[in-house]
Amino acid sequence: MRRLPRSAWHAATVASVRPETSQSARIELDVDGWPGNAAGQHLDVRLTAPDGYTATRSYSIASSGPSSRVVLAVDRVPGGEVSPFLVDELRAGDQVEVNGPLGRFFIWEAPGADVSDAPNAPDAPDVSDAANASDAPDARDASRPVQLVGGGSGIVPLYAMAHAHAEAGDDTEFRLLYSVRTPEDTFFRAELAQLAVNGPGRAGGIRIDLIYTRAAPTGHERPPMRLTRDEVARLVVPAERAPRVFVCGSTGFAELVASWLLDLGHDARSIRIERFGGT
Numbered sequence: 001m002r003r004l005p006r007s008a009w010h011a012a013t014v015a016s017v018r019p020e021t022s023q024s025a026r027i028e029l030d031v032d033g034w035p036g037n038a039a040g041q042h043l044d045v046r047l048t049a050p051d052g053y054t055a056t057r058s059y060s061i062a063s064s065g066p067s068s069r070v071v072l073a074v075d076r077v078p079g080g081e082v083s084p085f086l087v088d089e090l091r092a093g094d095q096v097e098v099n100g101p102l103g104r105f106f107i108w109e110a111p112g113a114d115v116s117d118a119p120n121a122p123d124a125p126d127v128s129d130a131a132n133a134s135d136a137p138d139a140r141d142a143s144r145p146v147q148l149v150g151g152g153s154g155i156v157p158l159y160a161m162a163h164a165h166a167e168a169g170d171d172t173e174f175r176l177l178y179s180v181r182t183p184e185d186t187f188f189r190a191e192l193a194q195l196a197v198n199g200p201g202r203a204g205g206i207r208i209d210l211i212y213t214r215a216a217p218t219g220h221e222r223p224p225m226r227l228t229r230d231e232v233a234r235l236v237v238p239a240e241r242a243p244r245v246f247v248c249g250s251t252g253f254a255e256l257v258a259s260w261l262l263d264l265g266h267d268a269r270s271i272r273i274e275r276f277g278g279t
């Protein structure tokens, strides 16, 4: 049985920083001694100022597998202490420290990987979260469909899962429901379009439903507005089919979607939630 790699602090060199959207950046790090990570895990980035002041924030990892090249996608939170620096100031060659990989509940691995939930200290599971608290064995049942639900930058760990699923040529049914402000705000836009080409019926394929909240592309059948409960009922794999559901986004988004899922009959043990903060 494969165990999740243990987390530790590592020195990292920024390999590249480029715009992901107008408000965000894709950051590639070369991490010394990185043990690899499962799709959906995150890490902590620690910045240290010349006067010794440090600031640490968590970021999901968009990449997965054994590579020591780790990909992040960071949204600029206006007035934030760390994210504007990462998006606007960080440059290739800069050094940061990262602690990871973290997270043993919010992960997806191809069937057969059989990931153990062995301790991965010091990462604390989201035990305050009823939907995350149970790690029932059936939550890892490979034959069950997988439903990803993301809002904004909450796509990052879900993209890692969808990409890992495609790379593995896995034939689990995969769907993504992604709520984003405008087409231009879509993270991994080209990559998601490429993943969707295969469609849900093919190995490694995925069905992607995009929900635009502020502006939709010309000809889009749905007017821009927030995701609704009815849309979740219509677009998420129904509870009767017992999907494993991964929800990620701002705290407000994740909690609202989780409450709708429970309302729609989804088993709390089948829902995994990652909250990015904010409302």
Ligand SMILES: Cc1cc2nc3c(=O)[nH]c(=O)nc-3n(C[C@H](O)[C@H](O)[C@H](O)COP(=O)(O)OP(=O)(O)OC[C@H]3O[C@@H](n4cnc5c(N)ncnc54)[C@H](O)[C@@H]3O)c2cc1C
Pocket (backbone or CB within 6 Å): 042, 057, 058, 059, 060, 061, 073, 074, 075, 076, 077, 079, 080, 081, 082, 083, 084, 153, 156, 157, 250, 274, 275, 276, 277, 278, 279
């Ligand atoms: C497990 C985990 C994974 C994460 N992964 C990502 C990721 O992949 N990409 C990413 O961009 N962010 C991610 N985040 C959020 C990230 O950790 C920071 O919270 C975010 O970058 C803001 O940090 P800051 O220092 O700029 O803002 P702060 O100085 O910490 O906060 C400034 C203000 O913004 C509010 N705020 C904090 N976080 C958010 C937020 N996410 N949205 C809206 N308002 C917020 C605060 O309440 C505060 O009022 C993740 C968070 C967690 C817990």
